[in-house]
Amino acid sequence: MRPPPLRPWPLPPLSSTCWEGNAVDEPGGEMPVKGTTLDLIAEEVSACRKCPLAGSRTKAVPGEGPGNARMMFVGEAPGRDEDLSGRPFVGRGGKLLSAALETVGTSRKEVFITNVVKCRPPRNRVPLKLERDTCKGAHLTRELETLGPKVVVLLGRTASFSMQGVRALGEVRGKLIERDGRTYLSTYHPAAILRNPRLRSTFEGDLKTALAASRRNKPPK
Ligand code: URA
Secondary structure (H helix, E strand, O other): OOOOOOOOOOOOOOOOOOOOOOOOOOOOOOOOOOOOHHHHHHHHHHHOOOOHHHHOOOOOOOOEOOOOOOEEEEEOOOOHHHHHHOOOOOOHHHHHHHHHHHHHOOOHHHOEEEEOOOOOOHHHOOOOHHHHHHHHHHHHHHHHHHHOOOEEEEEHHHHHHHHHOOOOHHHHOOOEEEEOOEEEEEEOOHHHHHHOHHHHHHHHHHHHHHHHHHHOOOOOO
């Protein structure tokens, strides 16, 4: 009897769930895998020229974090430090976010951090609709679908408006909102805490709420 034909190794579409490691249960042994789908999205972000912000950026800033993160943080857009380094939330706001994550019992290494737009707008202005829509469609939605986090934390008005249509942050801030099979929580942007440190305890309370929701029904290790 002839052996069954070898099946070709399928590369998952970019919007598929995250894949990592080598497939070993197929004939022919292991499939060499260079990176995860999130890595491929990051490469596309770095090379993206889909909107005018590509013309003024130094580096595009892809989302960053482990492929099994249960929390995803979405900010507005890279600032100067992020534009120079190519990494999200590395400036003063990023340091505040990292410290707040430690305070509530998690760390930057455990969460995925990204932005609505991946390139710095000139003089840090709020990203325009065209920039937000283009970048969301090309990159943010795919990061979200690929990661499949339990909770999406929206930092500030731009992220809350872009992802949830929220116009007044005060109406939803700190609430867990189920939508399209995902849980969202809007809170302050770290820059708002830098401007008004009295908001910090509320911000940390919101992060605690999001963390608890992300850990609910966590499978035992
Ligand atoms: N502010 C943001 O919204 N994102 C960053 O990455 C840095 C500052």
